[in-house]
Structures are given as structure tokens and as C-alpha cells.
Amino acid sequence: MTATVISATTVGVEARLVHVEVDTDRKLPSFTLVGLPDSAVRESRERVMAAIRNAGFQWPRRRVTVNLAPADLRKEGSAFDLAIAIGVLVAAEQIRAPTLQDFALLGELSLDGSLRPVRGLLPMATGLGEHDVYAIIVPRQNAREAAMAGGPVIYPVATLAEAVEILEGGVRIRPCVVDAGQALQAEAGSDGYDFADVRGQEHAKRALEVAAAGGHNAVLVGPPGSGKTMLARRLPSILSPPTVAEALAVTRIHSVAGLLRPGQALITRRPFRAPHHTISDAGLIGGGRVPRPGEVSLAHHGVLFLDELPEFHRRVVEALRQPLEESRVTIARAAATLSFPSRFMLVASMNPCPCGYLGHSRQQCICPPQVIERYRARLSGPLLDRIDLHVSVPAIGFDELQLGPPGESSSAVRIRVSGARQRQLQRFAHEGDPDLLCNAHMDGRHVRRYCHPLPPKAGQLLRTALDRLGLSARAHDRILKVALTIADLANADTIDDSHVAEAVQYRGLDRPVLT
Ligand SMILES: Nc1ncnc2c1ncn2[C@@H]1O[C@H](COP(=O)(O)OP(=O)(O)OP(=O)(O)O)[C@@H](O)[C@H]1O
Ligand SMILES: [Mg+2]
Incomplete structure (x- = not known):
């Protein structure tokens, strides 16, 4: 018998879908794991065998082959344990999981059959949602994190046995639902540094x-x-x-x-x-x-x-x-x-x-x-x-x-600060550039567009500052960007000489050393 279970891994902060294919046949009992596993994945054999026994099932007296697909993607970590264990149980016909294709499974198994949290659950849950996976079974400690993805239904489980119960159609375990906006409100606050x-x-x-x-x-x-x-x-x-x-x-x-x-x-x-x-x-x-x-x-x-x-x-x-x-x-x-x-x-x-x-x-x-x-x-x-x-x-x-x-x-x-940020968001909104959100992100083109022309007094002051203080050319655009922020803090629509004067003060390291 063969079973395919959906799981996932991370590459950077992106998720990649992994299919855990398990095949059992009547040849001499053995266990082979293929598909670029690293050492932590290879060790899952020991964890999965013990967990299956300790959850009250039997390790099949058959040849078991596990393939992690796609084969060219390096698989690391222990998050495939649960998917492998379920795949073995289904392929060995020890459990029936008629809706298995609707689920993705993630989690590390302990020898006693309980489930441990894994890294990268939030990006994996997000990525699985983008692949139209309906639900994910995850370790209980990771459930709220996974639910932040706001996509698939998240089932928290504490043990392999509970995961089996869900897949066999049990309804005792309720999905975990959280609202990221509410969580942000509820947990915001100061870290004590003021x-x-x-x-x-x-x-x-x-x-x-x-x-x-x-x-x-x-x-x-x-x-x-x-x-x-x-x-x-x-x-x-x-x-x-x-x-x-x-x-x-x-x-x-x-x-x-x-x-x-x-x-x-x-x-x-x-x-x-x-x-x-x-x-x-x-x-x-x-x-x-x-x-x-x-x-x-x-x-x-x-x-x-x-x-x-x-x-x-x-x-x-x-x-x-x-x-x-x-x-x-x-x-x-x-x-x-x-x-x-x-x-x-x-x-x-x-x-x-x-x-x-x-x-x-x-x-x-x-x-x-x-x-x-x-x-x-x-x-x-x-x-x-x-x-x-x-x-x-x-x-x-x-x-x-x-x-x-x-x-x-x-x-x-x-x-x-928030008021000034708001002005900048409005200023740059029509640029449609996700990398241009505040004055510091402006390049030379933006500086010319948003900081020019300077009123005569401000322009004169900037010229004098550059000449007299011996400021380098690179200081020029930086002073204008900072002057624009100072204007934003003052709710002013144009840069005036007082904004330039303050901005010039912040270029101390461009001046020659005087002792
Ligand atoms: N303006 C201040 N108001 C209140 N406490 C201050 C102030 N400046 C310094 N202190 C006290 O002096 C301590 C040392 O300051 P801090 O470690 O920030 O100095 P530093 O400039 O980083 O020094 P270093 O160059 O040695 O790292 C602070 O922990 C604080 O207790
Ligand atoms: Mg210090």
C-alpha cells in the first residue's frame, strides 16, 4: 500500500510544500528514507518507530520506504516526523484517513508519542494556505503561531494518537482561531525603557x-x-x-x-x-x-x-x-x-x-x-x-x-513621530513603491522631486554651510532629507531655513577634526 501525506519545510522565510510518500510491501522488514534528508530527518526513523508503538499501534512487519518529494530540495529538521508516522500507519492499513488529502501535518515526535513544537510554523502555515491546503495538524505549542497565518484551519494536538483521531473523523478537538490584529492590540505595550x-x-x-x-x-x-x-x-x-x-x-x-x-x-x-x-x-x-x-x-x-x-x-x-x-x-x-x-x-x-x-x-x-x-x-x-x-x-x-x-x-x-510618518506615507503613496515609505528611503531623484526648490533663504543657508563648514558633497542630499523630516515634524509643507539649520547640525563627522 502507498500513502501520500502533505507537509512543508522552509527556505529562508518562504515555505515549500513537501509530499511524504510512504510505500509498504511484503518484502523483508526494513526502513529506507530517501529525498535529500539531513541527519535530523534521518533520525526521525527512531522517533517515529518508538512513537508509533507507544501510541498503541504496531510498526508494520514489512519493507517501508519513505520518499520526501521534491527530491532536489534539501530537507532539514524534525517537522516531518508526524507526516511520516501517519503515512506509515495509513500505508500499513492500521488507520483509515479518508480526508487525508485535505490536511497538512507538521511536528516532531517524542519517543512516547507526544508532539513537540517546531521552527518556522508561521511561514509554513502561510505557504500551505497559498497552496489551498484546507487544514493543518500542528503541535499544540505552535497552534496560535500557525493560526496567525489566517489561512488554513489549525488543529492543535498533543500526541500522535490525537492526530489519528482527527484524521479518522473525530470531532473532539477544536480548531485554534486567533486574530492577529487583536493579538497585536492586546500584547502591545512598553518594554519598560522610556x-x-x-x-x-x-x-x-x-x-x-x-x-x-x-x-x-x-x-x-x-x-x-x-x-x-x-x-x-x-x-x-x-x-x-x-x-x-x-x-x-x-x-x-x-x-x-x-x-x-x-x-x-x-x-x-x-x-x-x-x-x-x-x-x-x-x-x-x-x-x-x-x-x-x-x-x-x-x-x-x-x-x-x-x-x-x-x-x-x-x-x-x-x-x-x-x-x-x-x-x-x-x-x-x-x-x-x-x-x-x-x-x-x-x-x-x-x-x-x-x-x-x-x-x-x-x-x-x-x-x-x-x-x-x-x-x-x-x-x-x-x-x-x-x-x-x-x-x-x-x-x-x-x-x-x-x-x-x-x-x-x-x-x-x-x-x-507617528504624525510625521503619516505625512510621509501620504507623500509617497502615489509612488506605489513598497520600498519608499519614509524620507530616509528617498534616492537622489526623490530628493530633487520633494526637497526642491528650496526657498531662497534656506538655499543660501545650505550653500553657506557646505562652503564654510567644509561639508562634503555627500552631506548635501542627507541634509535635505533630514530637513524634510524636520519639516514633517513641524507639520510644514516646505523646508525653511530653520529646518536646514537644524539638519546641518547633524553632520558633525563630515567636518575636519579640530583639536
Ligand atoms: N542623561 C542621563 N540621564 C540619566 N542617567 C544617565 C544619563 N546619562 C548616563 N546615565 C547613567 O549612566 C549610565 C551609563 O550610560 P551609558 O552606558 O548609556 O553610557 P555610554 O555613553 O554608552 O558609555 P560607554 O561609551 O562607556 O559605553 C547609564 O546606565 C545611566 O545610569
Ligand atoms: Mg555604551
Whole structure:
């Protein structure tokens, strides 16, 4: 007898349908698994045999052949266990499953016949829905996650026996239904980091508000202990909350990475990823034998924070080029090329010089200018080119720390940021470009279209700034983009000189080093 069971696997964050074909015949008992299985899949033989026995069935005294199709797709992980077990039981005529073709089966089996959660359930459920699969039987711990796909009927089961019961027509187990929009509302909220905790630093907070409003990348420059890490950690609290589509996209990536907490169905906040400077390029970009998303993808729709940027390995920083330009990373494999989305706001921090005290009000910097130039040159080129805001974070005095009033709360800032974002969405709506959602995404063409012509006073100011401060040409478009965001925050329809003046302040690293 032969049985075919529908299952799935992931390639990147996309799902691929897998047909598990099981054939049994009366030759000498044996078990063969074909179709490019990796070691975890090959080990499913042991798990499936024990689970079938412990669920009260018999392992057939026949030759069993399992084929995972299509054969050219590498199969990894343990999610095929349930499909293999059911295929064996049907092919051996131990159970009758008249509606088997309506179901997809996913889950890892324990030796005792219970079902364990697997990675990538949300993308798999989404993909199966697109293939018109009517229902999916999934491990109970994955059920809410799978139901977020909003497509197929999701049946949560705890054991192989329960899966059999559903397939034989039992109606005891009810499908799992969730609404992603409601889940987002219910679970949204603060992670406890608030701008109100930061005393003083009004300039830096304003700069981060501008960054959040326009989606601009930023680098925080200041001496040790001035609060750079503290400020960056609070950036997500002023970003506009994720939409349902964004939350689902973030959840898909975390699901594939195996980073959802047990029972967690949806990631409801924008990610904040802060990898250590010892990270490898594979860790940052993604990769591995079974490719997993890297930090740039885990930060999708959120913030990637590179604390102490000059400490990162040059190769790692260079690797940021593709995700920054294309909002996606490609990982080449022997068999196939896959890609992960990676649209994030980059925030970096650094000291102004190697000793850290350049420009400090009370401490003397001991670095010669050439040393400072070399230190800054470490992040030259592609990276600095993509950073719109250079934010200086000076050391603040005791009085300001102790006696200053508490800062404005993040929720108040977030209202202004969301308003500015709304203006940008309207501005770019007719462009019909899904990659152009905020001012930071504009290219040179868009800058000419939306930032020109400048009123005479603003134009004059920009010319003077470029000449007198010795700002580089690359600063020109960046200043205009940021000025447009500042105008958006002010609800102004055109860029005026005050917007340009503020934007010019955020180009500190383009100026020659003065000691
Ligand atoms: N403006 C501030 N308001 C309140 N607390 C502050 C402020 N600035 C710094 N602190 C306190 O000082 C600590 C150190 O700040 P933080 O770690 O953010 O500095 P840093 O600039 O990242 O320093 P480093 O360069 O050494 O990493 C914070 O945890 C916080 O307790
Ligand atoms: Mg720090």
C-alpha cells in the first residue's frame, strides 16, 4: 500500500510544500528514507518507530520506504516526523484517513508519542494556505503561531494518537482561531525603557526623534558614560507601533530562527538587536549549514544597534552594505540561493576619538589629530555614507543628572513621530513603491522631486554651510532629507531655513577634526 501525506519545510522565510510518500510491501522488514534528508530527518526513523508503538499501534512487519518529494530540495529538521508516522500507519492499513488529502501535518515526535513544537510554523502555515491546503495538524505549542497565518484551519494536538483521531473523523478537538490584529492590540505595550529616564541630553533626544520620524540611520558620538547606550536602547519606544503586516513579517523571521518563546504567537514590538562587536559576519548577515537569519534580519522593521562601532571587525561592517542598500540579504548555498528580509534602522555609537574625551568640557583629549582621523576612517565609505544623522552626546554634569526635571515620556514623543510618518506615507503613496515609505528611503531623484526648490533663504543657508563648514558633497542630499523630516515634524509643507539649520547640525563627522 502507498500513502501520500502533505507537509512543508522552509527556505529562508518562504515555505515549500513537501509530499511524504510512504510505500509498504511484503518484502523483508526494513526502513529506507530517501529525498535529500539531513541527519535530523534521518533520525526521525527512531522517533517515529518508538512513537508509533507507544501510541498503541504496531510498526508494520514489512519493507517501508519513505520518499520526501521534491527530491532536489534539501530537507532539514524534525517537522516531518508526524507526516511520516501517519503515512506509515495509513500505508500499513492500521488507520483509515479518508480526508487525508485535505490536511497538512507538521511536528516532531517524542519517543512516547507526544508532539513537540517546531521552527518556522508561521511561514509554513502561510505557504500551505497559498497552496489551498484546507487544514493543518500542528503541535499544540505552535497552534496560535500557525493560526496567525489566517489561512488554513489549525488543529492543535498533543500526541500522535490525537492526530489519528482527527484524521479518522473525530470531532473532539477544536480548531485554534486567533486574530492577529487583536493579538497585536492586546500584547502591545512598553518594554519598560522610556525616554523619561534620560535627564538632559535634549539635543540627542531631539536627534533621535528626527531619526525615528524619518527612518534615518544615526550614529551617537560621545565620551564614555555619557548615555549613548541608554539613549539607543530607548529608540524603539518612540517608533510608530508595527502594523499587523510588519508584526507578522518580524514573527516569521523569529519563527524560522527558533526564537519565539514557547507558546508565543506574535512579536508585537519592533525588534531591538544589539549584537556584540565580536560577532562574525555569518552571525550578523545570516548563514550556517542550515541557513538561519542573522542580526540584520532579526532587526527587520526595528533597530539594529552597533554599540562601539569602531570595535567591529572591518569585514563585518562591510557586510552591512547589501542589507543597507537592498533591505534584504542573500545567502548563497551549494543547492540554492535564499534571502531574508532586513529593513532596519541602523544606530551606532562611538567615542569621538580613541581616548574618548575629544570635545569634553572637563577632561583633556590626548589623541593626536592623525590618530583621530584614522579612528574615524575605520567607518568610512559605504557605512558612513548611509548615516544621515551624527548625534553628539556630551557628558552631562552632576547638577543636570541630579536636579534636572524628568524628560518627556516616550509616548508623547511617539505621537509626533507617528504624525510625521503619516505625512510621509501620504507623500509617497502615489509612488506605489513598497520600498519608499519614509524620507530616509528617498534616492537622489526623490530628493530633487520633494526637497526642491528650496526657498531662497534656506538655499543660501545650505550653500553657506557646505562652503564654510567644509561639508562634503555627500552631506548635501542627507541634509535635505533630514530637513524634510524636520519639516514633517513641524507639520510644514516646505523646508525653511530653520529646518536646514537644524539638519546641518547633524553632520558633525563630515567636518575636519579640530583639536
Ligand atoms: N542623561 C542621563 N540621564 C540619566 N542617567 C544617565 C544619563 N546619562 C548616563 N546615565 C547613567 O549612566 C549610565 C551609563 O550610560 P551609558 O552606558 O548609556 O553610557 P555610554 O555613553 O554608552 O558609555 P560607554 O561609551 O562607556 O559605553 C547609564 O546606565 C545611566 O545610569
Ligand atoms: Mg555604551
